[in-house]
Amino acid sequence: MTKIVGTLGPKSRTVEIISGCLNAGMSVARFDFSWGDAEYHQETLDNLKAAVKSTKKLCAVMLDTVGPELQVVNRAEHPISLQADTSVVLTPDQDKEATSNLLPINFTGLSKAVKKGDTIFIGQYLFTGSETTTVWLEVTEINGEDVVCLIKNSATLGGQLYTLHVSQIRIDLPTLTDKDKEVISTWGVRNNIDFLSLSYTRHAEDIRHARDFLSKLGDLRQTQIFAKFENAEGLTHFDEILQEADGIIISRGNLGIDVPPEKVFLFQKAAVYKCNMAGKPAVVTRVVDSMTDNLRPTRAEATDIANAVLDGSDAILLGAETLRGLYPVETISVVGRICAEAEKVFNQDLYYKKTLKHVGEPMSHLESIASSAVRAAIKVKASVLLCFTSTGRAARLISKYRPTMPVISVVIPRLKTNQLRWTFSGAFEARQSLIVRGLFPILADPRHPAESTNATNESVLKVALDHGKAIGVIKPHDRVVVCQKLGDASVVKILELED
Numbered sequence: 127m128t129k130i131v132g133t134l135g136p137k138s139r140t141v142e143i144i145s146g147c148l149n150a151g152m153s154v155a156r157f158d159f160s161w162g163d164a165e166y167h168q169e170t171l172d173n174l175k176a177a178v179k180s181t182k183k184l185c186a187v188m189l190d191t192v193g194p195e196l197q198v199v200n201r202a203e204h205p206i207s208l209q210a211d212t213s214v215v216l217t218p219d220q221d222k223e224a225t226s227n228l229l230p231i232n233f234t235g236l237s238k239a240v241k242k243g244d245t246i247f248i249g250q251y252l253f254t255g256s257e258t259t260t261v262w263l264e265v266t267e268i269n270g271e272d273v274v275c276l277i278k279n280s281a282t283l284g285g286q287l288y289t290l291h292v293s294q295i296r297i298d299l300p301t302l303t304d305k306d307k308e309v310i311s312t313w314g315v316r317n318n319i320d321f322l323s324l325s326y327t328r329h330a331e332d333i334r335h336a337r338d339f340l341s342k343l344g345d346l347r348q349t350q351i352f353a354k355f356e357n358a359e360g361l362t363h364f365d366e367i368l369q370e371a372d373g374i375i376i377s378r379g380n381l382g383i384d385v386p387p388e389k390v391f392l393f394q395k396a397a398v399y400k401c402n403m404a405g406k407p408a409v410v411t412r413v414v415d416s417m418t419d420n421l422r423p424t425r426a427e428a429t430d431i432a433n434a435v436l437d438g439s440d441a442i443l444l445g446a447e448t449l450r451g452l453y454p455v456e457t458i459s460v461v462g463r464i465c466a467e468a469e470k471v472f473n474q475d476l477y478y479k480k481t482l483k484h485v486g487e488p489m490s491h492l493e494s495i496a497s498s499a500v501r502a503a504i505k506v507k508a509s510v511l512l513c514f515t516s517t518g519r520a521a522r523l524i525s526k527y528r529p530t531m532p533v534i535s536v537v538i539p540r541l542k543t544n545q546l547r548w549t550f551s552g553a554f555e556a557r558q559s560l561i562v563r564g565l566f567p568i569l570a571d572p573r574h575p576a577e578s579t580n581a582t583n584e585s586v587l588k589v590a591l592d593h594g595k596a597i598g599v600i601k602p603h604d605r606v607v608v609c610q611k612l613g614d615a616s617v618v619k620i621l622e623l624e625d
């Protein structure tokens with residue numbers, strides 16, 4: 127029921143591998159524009175579409191922005207050896223060639239942003255911290271626009287992209303950069319992206335600005351925005367950001383460098399709790415770095431995933447592991463199995479009571495119905511919950527109460543017009559539930575009108591039950607709890623199936 131977001135890249139872009147990822151449980155594909163051009167990502171996405179068709183597994187698309195990410199520019203792409211206890215200069219002069227004692231970077235403001243004694247971290251791709259391709263530097267001198275550093279460990283920078291992270295400094299660059307805007311308005315529009323992962327979100331204003339930008343791009347006004355927390359600055363504005371965002375990503379790669387390691391767990395737990403109470407999805411990254419090169423996770427990693435699930439996370443995001451790891455499909459399977467074990471022992475009872483108490487009274491009618499549906503489903507030991515929804519709101523509210531059984535969210539399309547053409551809503555809403563814990567969407571036939579008459583409800587219900595049987599979550603004589611509208615009334619009903 128916990129969702130898996132897989133980052134697609136060099137090791138996960140053939141139709142065959144992507145099909146494997148989908149079958150193993152990936153329900154959201156992430157395209158990270160920190161590296162690779164639009165054409166490269168388009169090829170991968172076209173393969174994803176083919177894989178979705180052949181596996182018949184729905185998959186949402188997430189565009190991850192570059193944002194104010196600092197990068198070392200190594201045009202020649204030859205490996206650079208860095209020797210511990212020697213000096214290296216970081217320069218904004220990108221025309222210079224990268225060498226063992228000079229590293230050009232993509233930002234002119236570094237010398238103003240750092241001071242003597244600051245720590246700088248440089249890593250290849252989505253650094254894991256355990257590679258010999260990762261280096262720690264200490265700032266020793268500011269020289270005009272150049273920053274002189276002492277190399278703390280020997281390393282060889284190989285590969286094509288090194289991210290640079292300076293702990294706890296303010297980078298004076300916009301969260302949504304011009305390059306990001308260009309990518310969103312071309313690649314994003316062309317591919318109807320379901321989620322925008324806003325890298326380095328630092329203020330609520332960042333989300334409002336991104337939302338305003340999307341609102342002018344046709345269908346992308348439906349794109350959900352996930353705030354990506356990657357540094358201390360974002361954490362200090364967590365509550366305001368959560369109010370504006372549709373969901374959050376706890377980006378422990380960067381965050382784990384920016385804040386002291388002993389602080390990360392508590393932030394994670396607090397952030398997941400706040401998301402749960404707000405009914406917004408929380409995604410956790412960087413869970414099985416070691417699986418980038420190995421078939422088995424470490425004990426610590428396996429336990430960490432289980433704890434993330436027990437804490438209430440909606441989804442796990444895999445980066446390097448699926449992007450450039452040797453075992454993308456196996457990694458998804460392993461992570462999925464650990465999540466499933468943790469779900470079995472999730473303390474739903476305690477969680478449910480905590481949530482009710484937090485929401486308080488009077489409760490909105492819909493939330494009262496949703497929470498009652500979950501309670502009824504647990505009491506009668508229903509095998510699935512079935513929820514009719516158009517906007518996805520009702521299904522998300524059911525997931526908020528963390529039912530122990532899957533929720534089939536039956537998305538009923540609505541006919542809409544922009545005064546130029548008629549279209550059906552529903553596709554975005556269905557795919558967007560693929561990041562919410564426990565939700566399994568199906569799109570109802572658009573020939574069924576959205577008005578909930580008895581006859582249409584019954585026929586849609588039959589299709590949904592058949593679907594549940596086909597995917598094996600509903601068996602003969604099971605009980606199913608249904609949440610739907612009958613006329614004006616929202617109802618929860620308990621079905622006792624015959625066959």
Ligand SMILES: Nc1ncnc2c1ncn2[C@@H]1O[C@H](COP(=O)(O)OP(=O)(O)O)[C@@H](O)[C@H]1O
Pocket residue numbers: 492495513514515516517518519520521538576577578583609610611612616617
């Ligand atoms: N087209 C539909 N047919 C039957 N019931 C529906 C339909 N759309 C929503 N419902 C149900 O109506 C109730 C109110 O949901 P509402 O918040 O209006 O829907 P949505 O999830 O589309 O925002 C919920 O119980 C939901 O399951």
Ligand SMILES: C=C(OP(=O)(O)O)C(=O)O
Pocket residue numbers: 158160190252325356376377378379380381411412445
């Ligand atoms: C997922 C992360 O960010 P990215 O992969 O975009 O660097 C992270 O920092 O955990």
Ligand SMILES: [K+]
Pocket residue numbers: 158159160190191192325
């Ligand atoms: K990124």
Ligand SMILES: [Mg+2]
Pocket residue numbers: 356377379380
């Ligand atoms: Mg990051």
